[in-house]
Amino acid sequence: MNIGQAAAASGVSAKMIRYYESIGLIPRTVRTESGYRVYSDRDVHTLRFIRRARDLGFSVEQIADLVSLWHDRERASKDVKTIALEHVGVLERKIRELQEMASTLKHLATNCHGDARPHCPIIEELANDEAVPPPLKPDAKFGPLGKSPAR
Amino acid sequence: MNIGQAAAASGVSAKMIRYYESIGLIPRTVRTESGYRVYSDRDVHTLRFIRRARDLGFSVEQIADLVSLWHDRERASKDVKTIALEHVGVLERKIRELQEMASTLKHLATNCHGDARPHCPIIEELANDEAVPPPLKPDAKFGPLGKSPAR
DNA sequence: CTTGACCTTCCCATGATTGGAAGGATTACA
């Protein structure tokens, strides 16, 4: 089967299949004489695995780990669970961040008349100089305080 | 004040200040003889505005709109509110997406022993070929039924 | 044999941000 058919069958675009191959997430496939990539049902199965992991928001790096655990019959389920829970942690942190943004905005919007007049608490809050921006750099070289990702 | 001081005072990195200038979000500043950018308290105020909007997850494009509404004394608060609520919609959609991922994963992880044995519902679900990947592209332009998908 | 749909590789763009190199300017201190 050609790459287009593998793409349709797996839900992973041809572009991404080539990309995954280029970064070593999936092995190089057999080629026809003329250079076309050839895929087996087994390959499609792997691509579907990847697709599902991607849909769950795993990074390519994590997916690589998951695929290798998948193929490892001696794996410890603990290793899989660890990756999954770590990812859950990241997801929940992000969710909380977004929820905070949304609730702040909703609160501001509630107090905004939303009419033709210029008075607007949303703009006012953005322009409010009281809000103290946290220091840009934690002033590096401090002991191991645990990096705060993002921003 | 130099860019570094403006950065410290506003919470926007010098890198980003230059970037915002390059894309026209903020106007080009005055320069010293030797080419150093010079910032006023007013500029810092604008940067703080931007910083706060960014913290609320607005895109640079939206921030540009907000800044221009900010400076427009004739603005209709409706216009600001529209941008804010639109953004809330995006945030909430993303939150729901992430929550779905997290809850699926948590459910799977709950059923995973997380021990040294290989049996793992997480991997099994990822490998589950029943889950149907939604079609990649709506597959436009095909006449009534193109080639047989060789499946 | 032509047509059109497929495939190949290669480069570019996204968004917001950081990192770094090369080199000039300013400041601090001995």
Add this chain to the structure above:
DNA sequence: TGTAATCCTTCCAATCATGGGAAGGTCAAG
């Protein structure tokens, strides 16, 4: 005054996962 440290400048690259598109080769049906 010399010099080192710390700023500043511009420019280029990388991130992450993905899509767009060009230029050109291949394949199957008509």
